Amino acid sequence: MKKKWDKRFLAGCVISVAVFGVIMGLFMNGVFSFLGRAKSEGSDTLVKAIRQASVQCYAIEGRYPPSVEYLEENYGIQIDRERYNVFYSGFASNIMPDITVIPAEGGDDSDWQP
Template sequence: MNGQYPIYSRIILLVIFLIVALASVAALSGFWSEQSSTQPEEIRQAILDACVQCYALEGSYPPSLEYLEEHYGLILDRERYFFYYEVFASNVLPTVEVYKKE
């Protein structure tokens, strides 16, 4: 045999490798699709965090979402979500609501 594996052993190893590779691809695909489906509450919290950061640095809450996008790098997916942002006063945390478009 010259120290080599018989052909059926190679085939079995190849089948096992293919099964592991396919399972890995399926698991990663599920992971990435789950990561891309951000929930509205998580987006809302990110907006509020940016508002608090703005308040800490500037002494007032941002006047609009556009201000956060321009000055704080906030990126909003307006194609997938509706955003409601209401400012009562510059020293009161704004009301923020996020709704997924159907």
């Protein structure tokens, strides 16, 4: 009787470890998927924030801001300069500026792979 119990116990342990491994694999896959999506959307979110602050500046002051630094000082925009390069080009104070955000070389977005 003892031998039969040992085989069931061993089979139960193997099955439990296998199920745990599968669940952990699925969990880690989900985490990496979420992190990859969040990092890829970081530059898009920054462009939207800069664009919204520019429009707000235009509504309040009657002109688009002269630079991104102006938005940082007066409208609360925060840019992680180690992760992103921001190119802000305004043609005139009454025309919406061209805003481009590129992940910085060596930043988290540039070489991250799940």
